[in-house]
Amino acid sequence: MLIRRPSDVLPSEITPEAVWQSRRRWLKQAALSSAALGLARVPDALAAEAPDLAPLPGTPNPKYVVMDQQTSYKDITHYNNYYEFGLDKADPAEYAGKLITRPWTVSVEGEVAKPRTFGIEELLKLAPMEDRVYRLRCVEAWSMVIPWVGYSLSALLKQVQPTGNAKYVEFVSVVQKETMPGVSSSVLDWPYIEGLRMDEAMHPLSMLVFGLYGKVLPNQDGAPLRVAVPWKYGFKSGKSLVKIRLVEKQPATAWVKAASNEYGFYANVNPEVPHPRWSQATERRIGDSGGFFAPKRKTLMFNGYGEQVASMYAGMDLRANY
Template sequence: MLIRKPGHDPLSSEITPEAVWQSRREWMARAATIAAAAGLSSWANRQAFAQAPDALPAKPNGAYSVMDKPTELKDITSYNNYYEFGVDKDQPARYAEKLQTRPWTVSVEGEVVQPKTFDIDTLLKLAPLEERVYRLRCVEGWSMVIPWVGYSLANLLKQVEPTGNAKYVEFTTVVQKDNMPGLRYPVLDWPYVEALRLDEAMHPLTMLVFGLYGKVLPNQNGAPLRLAVPWKYGFKSAKSLVRIRLVEQQPTSSWMQAAPSEYGFYANVNPDVPHPRWSQATERRIGEGGFFTPKRKTLLFNGYADQVASLYQGMDLRANY
C-alpha cells in the first residue's frame, strides 16, 4: 500500500491479463460476465464454469451483495496488491504461479476452548458456500466489485469456542521463500500479519473466501483462502492464511509496524480521513474507462454503514483511523 508510481493511474488498456486466463477459460469468464449483465446474474456465471476443473459453485446471497456491476475477471486477476510477489500491480499475476497451495492447513489457536488445525478440504465443507458481491476499496484510491465465494468467518471461529479473554483476532499469512520473490525486499517484516476486533471478525459480512467468479481463488488473489472485510481498506483482507490466533491484547499489524503514522488498526473506509499522501474522498473503479473516467465519491464504510456503523458507536473515527 505504500509504494505508488507518482502521477500514474493505469489505463484500463494497460492491464494485461496473464496467459493462464486466455483461451477457453477466458472465453467462458467473459461469456458469464456478459450473461450476468444481461440479467441472468450468478446463475449464468456458475453455468459457464460448470465443466471447469476448478469450479466452486455457491448459492448467491443477495442479502450481503451489492448491486454494482462486477469488475471483469481479467482485471481482478491482473491488477493486484500482493507484495510477497512484487510491489507493482502486474507482478502478482506474473509470479504467483509458483505458490504451493496443496497441502494446506490453517491453525486456529490462542484464547479458545478447542484449538484446532484445519486442512483446506475440511474448511471448504465447514459451511455452505455463498457467492457475495462485495466492493473492494484500496487505500491508493482504486476500487473493484468482486463476486467472492465463501462463508462468514464466524462459522470457523465458533468451531473453536473463543474464551472470555478473546478480544482480537490475529491473522498470519504464508511465507514460501522459494516461491515468493517479494520476500527478498524489506518492504514489510514478513510474514504479513493483520488483525480485527473479535466483534468485527464475528460480523456476518466478514468473509472467509475460497473463490471468485464461481472458481477457486487464483494464486495472485490470495489462494487458497483469504479474508474479505468489505467496509475496510483492502490491506485488512489478508491473503493466503495459515494461522488465526485469538488474543486479549490488540496486535500490531504489518502496516502499523511499517508506517504507524499512515496505517491505523481500524482502517475503516472514510472519505473524511485522508491518508498522509492521498486523499480518500474519491476513488477510481478499475475497468470503468481508464484514467479520464470521472472518479466516484468514496462512501463511508465503503457503503456498508447501515450494517457496521454500530460497531463504532461513540468512537472518534479520525483518531481511530
Template sequence: MHYLKDRGFTHAHAGDITPREVYEGRRVLLRNLAAGAAGVALAGWAGRDALAQVARPGKLATLPGARSAVAGALTMEKLTPYGDATSYNNFYEFGTDKSDPARAAGTLKPRPWTIAVEGEVKKPKVYDLDELLKLAPMEERIYRLRCVEGWSMVIPWVGYSLAELIKRVEPTGNAKYVEFVTLADKSQMPGLRSSVLDWPYVEGLRLDEAMHPLTLLTFGLYGEVLPNQNGAPVRTVVPWKYGFKSGKSIVKIRFVEKEPRTAWVKAASQEYGFFSNVNPAVDHPRWSQATERRIGEDGLFQKKRPTLMFNGYEAQVGQLYAGMDLKKNY
C-alpha cells in the same frame, strides 16, 4: 506516473493511478434454477429485479455458491472484469507492482494447505483445506473492494462467514482480537527477499468485526477457486475496510487479548491505522480518500466517483463503531 518513496518501497500517487485497459467479454445468462446443476456460475446483479449470471471464466476449478441472504452481501453494481480483478493486485509477497502477483504467483502451491487456529480458544485445531471447504455451505457475495491507493473493484467472491469457523473453535473470554498470518515461504514467494515489510504479513480484526456476518472466509471468486495472485487457497474479505485489511494465503488464525501489531501498522502507523475503515473524511497523509477510480470501468478521463462511508456498508456495520472517534481510530 509520479511515485513517492517511503521506507524502501514505492507508492504510486492515487491521482496518477491509471486502470489497466483490459476488458474481457462476459456472457450474461439467465439463472439456472435447477438445484445442483453443473457449472453454476456466480450471480451478478443485472437490473434492480433480475438476478442474472456471469459466465464462469473457465480458468480454474469450479467453486459455486448459493446466493447469500446476508444483508448487504449482494451489491447491484457492475462487476469488474475477471481479467482486471486477477491482474491488478496488491500482494507484496510477489512484488510491489500491481502486475507482479499475476506474473510471479505461479510458484505458490495452494495444495496441500492447512490453517492452524490457536490462542484464546477452547478448541484449537489445525484444519486441512478440504475440511474448511466443507465446514459450512458456500455462498456467493458480490462485494465492493476499496484499496487505500484510491482504486476500487466489484468482485463476486465465494465463501462463508468467518463466524462459522469462529463459533466452532469457541473463543474464551480473553479473546478480544483475531490475528491472521499469511504464508511466508521464500521458495514460493519471491517478494519476501525484500525488506518492504516485516514478514510474515499479519493483519487483525476486533473479535466483533471478525464475527460480523459480512466478514467472509473466502475460497473463490467468479465461481472458481481463488487464483494464486488473489490469495489462494483461502483469504478473508472485509468489505467495509481498505483492501490491505483482508489477509491472503492464510496459514494461521490466532485469538488474542491485545491488539495485534499488524504488518502495515509496524511499517507506517501514521498512514495505515489498525481499523482502516473506508472513510472519505479521513485522508491518507499523502492523498485524499474522498474519491476513487473503478478499475476496468472508469477511463483515464472519466470523473472519479465519491467514496462511500464504510465503502457503502454503513447500514450493516456502522453500529460496530458507535461512540468511537473515527479520525483518531483510523
C-alpha cells in the same frame, strides 16, 4: 515508504450501471427480477478470461450483494496488491503461479477452548458456500466489485469456542521463500499479519473466501483462502492464510508496524480522513469506461456498508482510530 499508485487501469468493455448504494433499496428491487439473485454467477462476458481452475459454486445470497457492475475477471486477477510477489500491480499475476497451495493447513489457536488445525478440504466443507458480491476499496484510491465465494468467518471461529479473553483475531499469511520473491525485500516485516476486533471478525459480512466468479481463488488473489472485510480498506483482508490466532491484545499488524502515521489498525473506509499523501474522498473504479481518465466516484463511508456496521463504532473518534 513509497506505495505505488495506479499508473494504468485496464479498461472493461462494459459500461457500469448506476450505483445503488442502499442495501434496503436493492432488496426492494430484487423482487422485480429473479436475475438479481444470480449476479455473482454472471457472467460469461466478465469471466471469459478465467483459466481452467476448479469450479467452486456457491448459492447467491441476496443479503450480501451490490448492484454495481462487477469488475471483470481479468482486472480482478491482473491488478493486485500482493507484496510477497512484488510491488507492481502486475507482479502477482506474473509470479504467483509458483505458489504451493496443496497440501495446506490453517491452525486456529490462542484464546480458544478447542484449538485445532484444519486441512483446506475440511474448510471447504465447513459451511455452505455462498456467492457474495462485495465492493473492495483500496487505500490507494481505487476500487473493484468482486463476486467472492465463501462463508462468514464466524462459522470457523465458532468451531474453536473463543474464550472470554479473546478480544482480537490475528491473521497470519504464508511465507514461501522459494516461491515469493517479494519476501526478500524489507518493505514489510514478514510474515504479513493483519487483525480485527472480535466483534468485527464475528460480523456476518466478514468473509472467509475460497473462490471468485464460481471458481477457486487464483494464486494472485490469495489462494487457497483469504479474508474479505468489505467496509475496510483492502490491506485488512489477509491472503493465503496459515494461522488464525485469537488474542487479548491488539495485534501488531504489518502496515501499522511499517508506517503507523499512514495506516491505522481499524482502516475503516472513511472519505473524511485523507491519507497523508492523497485524498480518500474519491476513488477510481477499475474497469470503468475511460480507464485511468474515467470520472472518479465519491467514496462511501464504510465503503457503503454503514447500515450494517456503523453501530460497532458508536462513540469512537474515527479520525483518531483511522
